[in-house]
Amino acid sequence: MDDARAAARRVLTNIESVVDGKPEAVQTAVVVLLAEGHLLIEDVPGVGKTVLARALARSVDGSVRRIQFTPDLLPSDVTGVSAFNQQKGEFEFKPGAVFANIVIGDEINRASPKTQSALLEAMEERQVTVDGRTHRLATPFSVIATQNPYDMEGTYALPEAQRDRFTARISMGYPDVDAELEMLRDRDVDNPLDRLQPVVTIDDVRAMIAQARAVFASEAVERYCVAITRATRADPALRLGASPRATLQLVRVAKARAFLDDRDYVLPDDVDALAPLVLPHRLVPARGSAPVEETVRRIVAETPVPQGAVEPR
């Protein structure tokens, strides 16, 4: 277990060396990787979305594919095609971009809904079916997609149901003064991303994922997670609440966070920290109510934290 933790730390340090002043975003990215989930990074251009995605991908010595989503991208570009091999006289499957350990999808909202849904289906099923034949994707398989929320023209915003496939959504935010200065110095001569070396093998990642899954989540914490997601379904400020899949993923990322934090049990604090990243992109606010992030924070604050056994009086 300690080896796996050390490996996870190396990944963190490695990424942080190129992504300045965003430890939380980096940590979330690694947590999502350990939970074998998919990450949606949503922010304005130029704040380092792609840098984070690429740094994560580079730190792992696995297969990485990058897809630049454009309106003319076809579903088969993502999943792959069956082509007729004349020499062999049979159809042969040509794997698409999703056949990799880490898939970076840039500007996912620029692709047509059809293409988007091909990707999202692959993300959920962890397999693609072409011409009646099913092809399993690599393990681990993580999609790190970016999208620009303000660029509306010629985009197809992800439908709510589709966004549910992403484990977490983060936004980078602008760096603070020091971080921005640091960045200037780092990139004076060259792009540090190019110098980044893989620090873990794909086997290490598999081991990390396996151990993160083995972290213990007590019934109390599980109930806490369920209480939070159930509260989103009943809250008047929300038109659409969180799905059971959201609960499942909340517990999984909480485990991964506990693993990163050297614990073999999940704390309510893990849930508290991750719920605002895991839930909001799945929820639809009621007309005229507060922003979803705010509502989630309120629900988390209002949901009673599981305490220990009641003391005898």
Add this chain to the structure above:
Amino acid sequence: MLRPEASTRRRAAAVPRRPWLDQLLVVGALAVLLLGYDTVVEGRDWWVTTTLVAGLVALVCAVLGSLAPRFAVPVGLLVLVVVLGWVFVPATFAGPLPTAATFQGLGEALSRAQVLVMEEAAPAAAARPLVLLLAGAFGLLVLVLDVVLRARVGVLLTGVVLLAVYAAPALVSGETPSVWVFAGAAACWLALLRTRTATTSAGWASLVPALGLGGSALLVGALLPPVLPDVAAVAKPWGEPPPQVFGRGINPMLQLGQNLRRNSTTVSARYTTTLQDPPYLKVATLRDFRGRTWRPATGDDGDPFESRIGIEPQVETSEETTTVRIADLRSSMLPVPYPVLDVDGLRGAWSLRRTGLTISSDSSTTRDQQYTVTSLERLPTAEQMRALVTSSSAVPADYTALPDDVPPIVASTAREVTADATNDYDRALALQDYFRQNFVYSETAPVAEDYDGNGVGVLGTFLQEKAGYCVHFSSAMAVMARELGMPSRIAVGYAPGRAAGVDDDGDTEYEVTSDDLHAWPEIYFDGVGWVGFEPTPGVGSRTGFEEPEGTPESAEQAAPQDQPSQRPSDAAAEEGSVTPEASAADSQAPTAPRTALTVAVVLLLAALLPGLLRSLLRRRRLAASDPEPWWREVEASAVDVGLEVPRSGTPRALVDVVGARADPEDLRRVLTAVERSRYARPGTDVADERDAARRVVERVRAAGSRGERLRALLLPRSLLRRR
């Protein structure tokens, strides 16, 4: 099954409850209303006692009302009973705890109070059972009002209850309480009403209009007395006390007229006597006259002892016996001839009142009593009487005290009538004759002409109208005697009655009826003692001692003077023990100081209780082997010192709050322990971090200002915190 709709349920639950304000107003209203009970009970001591008790119960209701409303009434009741027991029957307590005897004692006292209520006429002396009854009743009222106030229309109902409390004394005494009592209570009630009808509950801000409303009600109440309900008028026809009017320490004067005007006549007692003339049977003595009415002496320390003492040796005296059989009379006061030497054959506990030598009881009544009274007959000659003076230093100034506003006609008439007399005896006779010869007896004229009563206000009218009954005659003659410097007082009891037959031994049996109820003046002659006179025309016979025919009686019968201390109590009857004053004085001892002390002790204990509870809880938690109690204690300590602990937070949230105050290493160790015990796989080892927890708690409690620490010690907020 029908269920109440959610909306109505929610509304019912939304009745604004502000227990502290509610109770404050309720106790205020009750305390003001209690002032109106001064026509029922004498003195002020009972007011303080009752208000303190009611206030304490209200405090309990207020505290529990904001914490655990469902316990308010049971706990309030318990506190009420314990406090009453501690004040009124302290001897029954085992240490600080009440015993079965406490409840028994309270029950007995209450049944005594019942007897007193039935037999005493208002205003009654503040006997302890009566004070207990009042305090208990008002304590219960607080509880009842507390329950009533929880209902939606409770405030309106409260008004009805308060009105009943306002009317009650009028029903008993026939006197409507003062305007201010009504207005004050009404103001409190309106303020209460305002708290319920106010749409916003913005704390004290909404109290201002309430107080304004109450204040204006007070003003209106003061300006418009005619609109007040005149409960006395309503009460009169049926509020009259029963014929058994004479009670210990009450003022029988007030009831005499009513009893005399009563249509039915009942036989009160029959007696045989060895006295020369059938005697007056005395029940009560009224000494103090401050204007409104004659009242019994409140204290008689300075009074000379009566009976044989001070009788001149040459005055002839003899001991005579009178056997009295009570018929239809219920009273706690015994009709006896004056001056009594000994009483034999009584049942129950009776005590002798030093002033006036009357006999009364706290617990027994005259019902079915038969007793033999030995009394002293004094037979001075007129000559001897003329030689005596009335003014004497032996008699306290109370017997000559008069209010300032006696009409001048009283003094001028007194001087006019007595102008020819040269000594006190002749003056007294002149006054007596003046009334008997110039006045007519009428029970109805004073009422018709509206000068009924015995106060200063009616004296002048009475002297002009020259018609009245014993109350007027006795009061007028006593006041006139005082105007002339003669010590006087009024005796209340029965006129001699009439011969009704012969008993088995052949003695003449006399019969006194309710029509014989009477009041007569007594004047003190230094050397003979108190001598009764009869100014009322048509009643009894004119007092006058034998005019001299020869030499005075030989001095051999003057010996009784040498037996000064033959007090009636020394020869107390075996069955009816007569103890002078002691028990009566004890039963009227003020209860307010003890109540105040008790309330203070209860409050002190209540104030110390939270701290005590808290420290017990802390000790217990820190001694536990499980991390959970440690963590509770860390949290509670943080709450106590005023840190803002999130109500539903994780252990780490608490660490963020107390982090600055405790050693980080200790805190981390306790935190790890509690987190592991709560959230780790069951069976995980949890280190024993009791010491670390103790250090953390100590550091948290020690930090902060002195005020914060004191508050944490005395008023630990964590006790109120609900998870």
